[in-house]
Amino acid sequence: MKVLILYGGRSGEHEVSCLSAASVLRHLNPRRYTPLLCGITREGHWFLQEDSRVQAVLQGADLQVHPGAEVSIVPAKGFQAGGALLDLDMVFPVLHGTFGEDGTVQGLFEMTGVPYVGSGVLGSSLGMDKEKAKQVWQYEGIPVVPFRSFVPEDHQEARGDIPGKTLRRLWQEWTAALQVPLFVKPARAGSSVGITKVHSFQELAPAMKTALSFDSKVLIEKAVTAKEIECSVVGNLAPRAFIPGEVEPHHEFYDYEAKYIDPDGAALIIPARIPEKDQHRIMELAVRAYRACEARGLARVDFFFHEDRGELYLNEINTMPGFTHISMFSKMCEAGGLEYSAVLDELIALGLQEFTRRN
Ligand code: ADP
Ligand code: MG
Ligand code: MG
CATH class of the missing domain: 3.30.470.20 (ATP-grasp fold, B domain)
Incomplete structure (x- = not known):
């Protein structure tokens, strides 16, 4: 079977994905599978990696995303690279976080009609x-865990500049329901990125700002x-x-x-x-x-x-x-x-x- 491993990605967990994907590559039974590597840059470009890279990683080299033939999706057909359709039996997205684990890339796979590993659009999102x-x-x-959520109402709040009066009201509301300390986290992230444990009102504003720099929705939880x-x-x-x-x-x-x-x-x-x-x-x-x-x-x-x-x-x-x-x-x-x-x-x-x- 020809298996396309997708890794890297436009996500706070890019590096983690490279580590996971190298492990997957090294442990696929070579008698059963022929692996292909498609690296996704932090900017979101998809590059087919040359076979020499695959061999190097199999020999123990670190997996990184190198430039190569651009990979694109052809609806109802599959994936193409350098103008030619790739001959594939399966896609293995070893991607964590945004654009990898959230249903977006799974939607693309659905369009191609190529089977893939893991959850579909709904399960992922x-x-x-x-x-x-x-x-x-x-x-x-x-x-x-008891929780509340926060969605900014305007551009200023979305940048993390929440007016003091609003923050005061939210603090009272949240601590009454959830007590102190609180966990403040981006609603859609992973690897603990953007998460703060908040022990006092003073720590709330920076924690919200950090969480909002990763996502447009924040989750507030009882610690x-x-x-x-x-x-x-x-x-x-x-x-x-x-x-x-x-x-x-x-x-x-x-x-x-x-x-x-x-x-x-x-x-x-x-x-x-x-x-x-x-x-x-x-x-x-x-x-x-x-x-x-x-x-x-x-x-x-x-x-x-x-x-x-x-x-x-x-x-x-x-x-x-x-x-x-x-x-x-x-x-x-x-x-x-x-x-x-x-x-x-x-x-x-x-x-x-x-x-x-x-x-
Ligand atoms: P991620 O998807 O980034 O792993 P989590 O919600 O699992 O996000 O939070 C990461 C870590 O933060 C947890 O493993 C735990 O150590 C701590 N944490 C998160 N939420 C809470 C909470 N409500 N109470 C106590 N610890 C928490
Ligand atoms: Mg997680
Ligand atoms: Mg976790």
């Missing part, structure tokens, strides 16, 4: 929008003090969950540095150190959350759990979670007996299955 996902889960009776539990889910209409793991951040929260920069930023513990019955409750909720969003292929569903208080909240779903062989998603699958290359085989098979079901 719901998974990306932390507010809409929570509303769907609330409707399903799944417990979510939960609990274990962070993550759960891998794989499948289409009848997905299965793996035994959850636990993330123990060594920073004030699991921020970008703790995730990717500080080698001692967090401990990943599999299985999570919680009672078995709670592990199973979380796996059940993860599957329900996944199905409620109509996710496909894979996702990592993240929770907060406080054993003594008996508190369990669903935090978010990631439809293209960090996907290197040492990422939490892959390690939880592996702990459940599905090693990394087998995950890739299964995801490609699921992409084909979903394509056949819908066409």
Whole structure:
């Protein structure tokens, strides 16, 4: 099978995607798949990478986006590069965040008629929008972290210049409902970019400004003090969950540095150190959350759990979670007996299955 791996992208998570995609490339079974690489620049240009680049990455070189033949979409036909249609069986978007995990690129794939790995338009965009996902889960009776949302009303507010009077009113409203501290985050982002923990009114204005620099909608949440539990889910209409793991951040929260920069930023513990019955409750909720969003292929569903208080909240779903062989998603699958290359085989098979079901 010829598989086109898309990576990089116009997203705050460009670098993370390059790491994930290099891992995918190196673990695709060469007897089954012929990989092609399409790098997307930070500006959003799509370039087919020369085969020598593919070989270099297979030998251990870092994956970056180099200029090459421009790749474009041909509706109802597929993808073309340098004027010629690419011969492809499957697209594997190893893209995180905006324009990759949010349904936009999935819409393009639908137009081409080429099968692809992972969630479709709805699953991706719901998974990306932390507010809409929570509303769907609330409707399903799944417990979510209490939240409010903020959408700027004019250009000035959109730039993050919210009038003092408005901010004062919002602070009162939000802290009355959610207490202090608050988490302020872009509604549609990932890798913790743009997230601030707000301990006082003075910290609210800069936090809003930061969140608004990443998205035109902001989510405000109650700060939960609990274990962070993550759960891998794989499948289409009848997905299965793996035994959850636990993330123990060594920073004030699991921020970008703790995730990717500080080698001692967090401990990943599999299985999570919680009672078995709670592990199973979380796996059940993860599957329900996944199905409620109509996710496909894979996702990592993240929770907060406080054993003594008996508190369990669903935090978010990631439809293209960090996907290197040492990422939490892959390690939880592996702990459940599905090693990394087998995950890739299964995801490609699921992409084909979903394509056949819908066409
Ligand atoms: P992302 O999609 O960027 O990972 P998250 O909502 O998962 O966004 O937030 C990133 C991290 O910030 C979490 O893993 C957690 O450490 C912290 N965090 C986010 N929201 C809350 C909250 N309501 N209470 C406590 N910690 C939070
Ligand atoms: Mg996320
Ligand atoms: Mg997260």
